[in-house]
Amino acid sequence: MKVVAKSTLKVLPLENGTRAGTEVKVPYLVQLSAPDRQPVYAGALAVDTKALAALSARSGWLGMNVADAKWFYARARAGDRIEITTTATARPATPDAVGDGGG
Numbered sequence: 001m002k003v004v005a006k007s008t009l010k011v012l013p014l015e016n017g018t019r020a021g022t023e024v025k026v027p028y029l030v031q032l033s034a035p036d037r038q039p040v041y042a043g044a045l046a047v048d049t050k051a052l053a054a055l056s057a058r059s060g061w062l063g064m065n066v067a068d069a070k071w072f073y074a075r076a077r078a079g080d081r082i083e084i085t086t087t088a089t090a091r092p093a094t095p096d097a098v099g100d101g102g103g
Contacts, residue, residue, distance in 0.1 A: 001040060003080040005031040006073060010043070028069035030076045034060065042076075044069035 010029040029043035042062035062084070064072065076082075 001032040001034050001082055003076045004033045028073035
């Protein structure tokens, strides 16, 4: 993805059955462009996260807490290319998941 824009505070319209004119404020918003040129937004979801479901279905979201969003915002520059990856974390063994050797 490519960083295309930044805004310290962006007001975005809500959709999906909300009242017309309803908006949500998103601090430290970084707009990215996905390979298919669809917008992906990274920002602080300091608002009620239920509001996220009402944001445009045409865009993707990377929701962060305020501290992480501020950190990312300070370092992202227009034109930067980023890749988002994930790794699975191993779950710790629980007594129920580990055999007791009896039986």
